[in-house]
Amino acid sequence: MAKHYDTEFKNDAVQYYLNNKDHLKVTEMDSNLGISTSTLQKWVRLRAVVPAIMPVILKRKMRG
Known part of the structure; x- marks a missing residue:
């Protein structure tokens, strides 16, 4: 069974990597x-x- 990690842990892990x-x-x-x-x-x-696709997502939400 796959483990599920919360967003905070994922962000912390990526920051640790960086x-x-x-x-x-x-x-x-x-x-x-x-x-x-x-x-x-x-x-x-x-x-x-x-971050690269976020502006596109926001534009679509604003339209719809």
């Missing part, structure tokens, strides 16, 4: 956080994409 990516391996970070490498990488990718 703060430590220059001196820790991703495998060390995910081990410290207790999550898989693929989960951490997915959250980091989503964080990069969401």
Whole structure:
């Protein structure tokens, strides 16, 4: 069964990654956080994409 993490944990995990990516391996970070490498990488990718598409989402909401 898949684990579900709250938004605060996801945001904290991504911030931990961003703060430590220059001196820790991703495998060390995910081990410290207790999550898989693929989960951490997915959250980091989503964080990069969401700000880019947010203006489009807001425009659509304003129209509709």
